[in-house]
Amino acid sequence: MPLFRRSVHLYLLKRHCREATLFGLDKSQWYRLVDDNDQMLSDELRGKFIECHLDLGTQRFIDACYYQSKCLFRSLWILIMRSILKLFISSTSICGLLNCGRMFVFSDEQIEKFCFDTLDMQSEMVDNGGRSRRQNRGTLLDIGAGDGNVTAKLAKYFNRTYVTELSRTMQNRLIKRAFHLLDVDEWHEHEFRFDMISCLNVLDRCDRPLDMLSNIRQSLQRSGGHLLLAIVLPLVQYVESKRSHQPEQYLPVQGQTFEQQVQSFWDNVLAPAGFELICWTKLPYLSEGNIDLTYFWLIDAIFLLKPAPHNPSEWV
Numbered sequence: 084m085p086l087f088r089r090s091v092h093l094y095l096l097k098r099h100c101r102e103a104t105l106f107g108l109d110k111s112q113w114y115r116l117v118d119d120n121d122q123m124l125s126d127e128l129r130g131k132f133i134e135c136h137l138d139l140g141t142q143r144f145i146d147a148c149y150y151q152s153k154c155l156f157r158s159l160w161i162l163i164m165r166s167i168l169k170l171f172i173s174s175t176s177i178c179g180l181l182n183c184g185r186m187f188v189f190s191d192e193q194i195e196k197f198c199f200d201t202l203d204m205q206s207e208m209v210d211n212g213g214r215s216r217r218q219n220r221g222t223l224l225d226i227g228a229g230d231g232n233v234t235a236k237l238a239k240y241f242n243r244t245y246v247t248e249l250s251r252t253m254q255n256r257l258i259k260r261a262f263h264l265l266d267v268d269e270w271h272e273h274e275f276r277f278d279m280i281s282c283l284n285v286l287d288r289c290d291r292p293l294d295m296l297s298n299i300r301q302s303l304q305r306s307g308g309h310l311l312l313a314i315v316l317p318l319v320q321y322v323e324s325k326r327s328h329q330p331e332q333y334l335p336v337q338g339q340t341f342e343q344q345v346q347s348f349w350d351n352v353l354a355p356a357g358f359e360l361i362c363w364t365k366l367p368y369l370s371e372g373n374i375d376l377t378y379f380w381l382i383d384a385i386f387l388l389k390p391a392p393h394n395p396s397e398w399v
Contacts, residue, residue, distance in 0.1 A: 114365055116129075117342065123346060125346060128360070131362045135196065135365075139190070140190025140191055140193070144190075145369070158373060164177075175253060185232060185370065186233065187232075187367075187368075188233050188313055222275065223241040224281070225237065227288070234262060244263065245275065275302075280303060280311070284314065288322065311386075311388075314384055320333065353388065357391050358391055359392075360388060361388060366382075368383040
């Protein structure tokens with residue numbers, strides 16, 4: 084028993100040190116480009132960068148993570164259930180089943196500033212017999228929608244929202260939220276005209292990301308729509324559904340820093356795939372924590388794109 088108490092005290096001390104580091108973190112670095120005078124980015128990319136900031140919506144998500152972390156028994160229960168369920172189902176399905184590991188890509192304020200203000204796609208409030216209601220426009224497809232929390236922030240700007248998702252558990256959550264589910268392999272074969280396709284933190288997790296970009300471009304060419312794309316940089320490709328976890332197609336991204344990889348991703352992936360850059364930004368990709376830490380974060384590069392008028396280069 085004394086050994087057990089000592090282990091618990093040691094764990095709590097280490098967790099307190101990690102939390103203190105987290106609390107003192109300079110969160111402005113999540114949004115800023117570094118080495119502003121350096122030539123790691125081209126004039127085009129630097130000129131189309133929109134800087135965001137830590138806003139109320141992002142802080143609310145962080146505060147909610149702190150609230151959840153105070154429930155030690157919930158954290159222990161999730162830890163135990165994860166260790167059991169991972170023998171049978173994927174990590175994504177576990178999160179859907181246990182309702183944990185929620186993700187945060189952007190706040191309402193950030194997506195309005197970065198995307199819908201830029202495209203002048205703000206929903207209009209119209210009079211409906213003395214009551215005001217939101218008048219949305221067009222159709223959205225969210226590829227790899229997960230539990231639909233991020234999708235919901237985009238869906239309110241559109242009349243109809245379609246989604247794709249591999250995990251059966253997450254599919255059920257999406258259906259309950261009244262999103263229209265499409266097959267992950269056949270969505271691009273439909274004649275739907277999507278005004279926007281969102282592909283948020285999916286390219287680095289799918290087996291054939293270059294084919295996915297090609298299908299997205301062809302679909303948007305038919306509709307004249309836009310692509311909202313997020314990818315974690317520095318890049319680490321990982322395919323959850325394969326035993327090797329290695330993709331069939333690798334993204335030719337080079338560089339050591341975030342800025343170098345952004346430039347490489349544009350030069351070697353997006354431009355050759357036939358996309359034109361409207362604007363881009365840098366945001367934290369946050370997720371609900373576990374028993375070890377209140378929340379986790381990676382850094383996203385988020386691009387707003389449209390199909391370029393010329394034909395893309397052929398991938399070898």
